[in-house]
Amino acid sequence: MAGFQVLPARTTEDARKVLKQIRPSAILLDVMLEREDTWNFLADVKRDPQTNDIPVLVCTVMNRESRARALGADEFWLKPVDEDKLIRKLQSLASGRGAKVLVVDDEPAARYLIKKFLETTPYQLLEAADGNTGVRLARSERPDVILLDFLLENMTAFDVIDQLKADPRTRPIPVIVVTSHALPMEERQRLAASTEAILSKEHLSRELAINRIRDALRHAGIRERPPGSERGGA
The missing domain is CATH 3.40.50.2300 (Response regulator)
Structure with missing residues (x-):
């Protein structure tokens, strides 16, 4: 429809x-x-x-x-x-709906960078500094998409994804992995089977982050206001 x-x-x-x-x-x-x-x-x-x-x-x-x-x-x-x-x-x-974006990353600078990328978009930003907090927030807040660092303190993205996929409340949430870690082919293929995209922190830009978020939302069947328009812009 x-x-x-x-x-x-x-x-x-x-x-x-x-x-x-x-x-x-x-x-x-x-x-x-x-x-x-x-x-x-x-x-x-x-x-x-x-x-x-x-x-x-x-x-x-x-x-x-x-x-x-x-x-x-x-x-x-x-x-x-x-x-x-x-x-x-x-x-x-x-x-009028601003999608919720949950950023799970133990590096404050990385979370700040994503926050700067999204500050002029309608997205609502949620932050978690570790994997367990990220899973709890995903369960309580039901974000529309999750940006997940690969290497977290005491766990990896695989551990977080396993918990998300085991819970019917969080299983459908699209996950985008953002990492500075050089992933072996085996790990990359495993992640590709359960995530929407894998992004390199080294080459991450505002445009790339927003486009991948939009792709994930679209694949999840979520329509949302185009986030590229700046406040006060044309």
Whole structure:
């Protein structure tokens, strides 16, 4: 639908399973599903700190807007909904969304450099100075992409990736490895199977970092505001 990846769920139970694995840009919810308490589902989504900032668009046949708004719905429409109107709303939500980027690196200078690269973009930057903290942040914050140093104190990127892939909450998050380490072919091939890209710190630039982040988001089905436009620029 207009470039959006649609994830269908026939029941609220199906929807909860999807939310454990993927963080959608928005939820389109019919509150009149047969034998389903969708009001509780809406309330739960808006109570949970891991999902409460996901826009919920309620679309149904009965005018229950007051209840929907009270439970946290961001939009309410009566069926049938005009397709152009729906697409415009989804595009506006996507364009206003700044993807979360988690940087996991034990070198403060490296984290600062990434921060400078991204400071004029809509991306929200999260930082972790070690692998274990990075995994905890990934689980709690659900970033849209992770920039991961290969060599960390007491562990490597393989250890972090193994933990991320073992958890259904973090398994879908794209990972970009950023390293100054000369990787043997065997390690590079192993990383290539579980990451979006491998970047050299020596040759890292703002343009390269942003382009690889955008590629990772695109592959994950996430539409976001083009980050190349500077604040106040043309």
